[in-house]
Amino acid sequence: MGSVDLSGRVALVTGATSGIGAATAALLAERGAHVLVAGRDASRGEKVVASLRAGGGTADFLAADLRDAESARQLAQQATDLGGGRVDILVNNAGVFPFGPTEQASPSDVDAVYDLNVKAPFYLVARLAPAMADRGHGAIVNVSTMVAEYGVAGMALYGSSKAALNLLTKAWAAEFGPRGVRVNSVEPGPTRTEGTAAMGDGLDALAAQAPAGRPAEAQEIAEAIAYLAGDGASFVQGAVLPVDGGRTAV
Template identity: 45%
Template sequence: MNDAESRGEWALVTGSTSGVGRETALRLAEDGYSIVVCGRDRDRAAETRKAVESAGGRAVDLVADFTDPASVRGFIAEMKEAVGDGTVEVLINNAGGGMFSPTEDTTEEMFDAAFNLNVKAPYLLTAAFAPAMAQRGRGAIVNVGSLGTTAATAGTSAFQAAKGALMMLTKSWAAEYGPRGVRVNAVEPGYVLTPLNEHVRHMYGGYLAGVPAGRGAEPGEVAEVIRFLVSPKASYVQGVTLPVDGGKNAVVPL
């Protein structure tokens, strides 16, 4: 039994019904954390919970729409009731997505949804759980961003602006909570081979040709980096945003 398991600690992984979030939840369960699984689809949330339990872990599954702040607040109350006296030691702000369209075609509703999902939901969750982590003097928060915050593409302005805000919050929260024992970091994945991205894979031929790794990332490869940032192995890592993009951010194609 490791420390997380012996202390009965919980890890909240948002968007953990598929892709990077699901793989992260399974790995943190292996490390002894009890897992709060959440997403918009009840059946997929239950499936991830069962996968954790089948591997010998403990989990609860909850449903929320993180584009709706009222749903986020309701989720926080429901989650606190579900974990009871358990302590939330890890927060993975993974749920995200974009409303991709040219700026002139992006409605105010689309813009608000992008910021609610990618900025306001992580903000509300951090405000709800980071203070207790700081009071205990330990905890880890990992925000999941996007390569789109370092290199722009046309037609994704609201999404990229929202993810850029989340990366700045990573630094702000490191300054705010780091001195009290809470490590806050972020990852910036490039193209990840998730079910969500499957239907647009044909659009990324030129992008992948410029990736030194020569391919997109498997969800588990991103999850392993998140797992590292949560672990004691990253005890002196704070306020960083780590690209997990196969080298795309490091090279200029000629």
């Protein structure tokens, strides 16, 4: 398997009970990692874990809502304990993506988006990256969005939170990269998941603006995440990789 062999690695994937997170968990498990599936919904999480184990993978579920620093601290500690004292790969995938006019966003809406999309990754990296650096190796992949790159009406809150995550990706690469921790980001375009199903035809309309002309499947985004998490991306640091069917290229 060479560069895609993740045997012996411990991978924590947040928001892993559905969509891109679940697809990423499955791919990392398939490549040999011990995958820690983190999410709010225990029943969905256990189903994901059961599926990974049925496929021959090693997986465990960790309940976490990541709404505050204490939740992130607890998740980092539980993941480290379950991982036998370490986490080698962190995928910051958990996020919320409400769309709507700026004037209709309540203070609680703003807090909810920034708490999960910005603060949770920040606190998890603060807890896990130093230990990776002490060991001299690790990989962190942040899941962003193509609308962090350009303005879209109704997506100010969501896009700005992910733009912050992109800058954190680069700052963390500068901070932890010299000690062997690679930090990168993936920017998905419109993707078919349980979460985006409510968009209906809007998802296809958004996707039609890109050269690919269609939404992504979750597996296609997971492939990019798994690439950045693995040794095949050993010289990739601080990158923000668009996986958006070409939308930000044109």
